[in-house]
Amino acid sequence: xxxxxxxxxxxxxxxxxxxxxxxxxxxxxxxxxxxxxxxxxxxxxxxxxxxxxxxxxxxxxxxxxxxxxxxxxxxxxxxxxxxxxxxx
Numbered sequence: 001x002x003x004x005x006x007x008x009x010x011x012x013x014x015x016x017x018x019x020x021x022x023x024x025x026x027x028x029x030x031x032x033x034x035x036x037x038x039x040x041x042x043x044x045x046x047x048x049x050x051x052x053x054x055x056x057x058x059x060x061x062x063x064x065x066x067x068x069x070x071x072x073x074x075x076x077x078x079x080x081x082x083x084x085x086x087x088x
Contacts, residue, residue: 034067041070048081 045058058077062069 038062038066038070041073044078045073048078050081054081 041062042059045055045062048055048058050058058069058073062073
């Protein structure tokens with residue numbers, strides 16, 4: 001086999017391995033961030049001043065639609081839980 005061709009094949013395999021490792025790292029980091037976001041939403045819901053039924057509703061929604069439920073909690077629900085009762 002041609003030494004130049006063998007060298008190029010080795011370089012190609014090495015760069016593919018590096019890309020694969022980087023991709024696995026990015027996916028793992030995104031997964032960890034996703035789980036942390038979900039857990040933070042659950043803790044925030046549990047500590048909120050909402051009534052038991054409303055907390056249960058938000059927790060169920062967070063489990064049924066984990067990303068959407070967590071995102072909506074931080075965008076809408078958390079703000080509404082800090083609003084005094086009887087105000088719109």
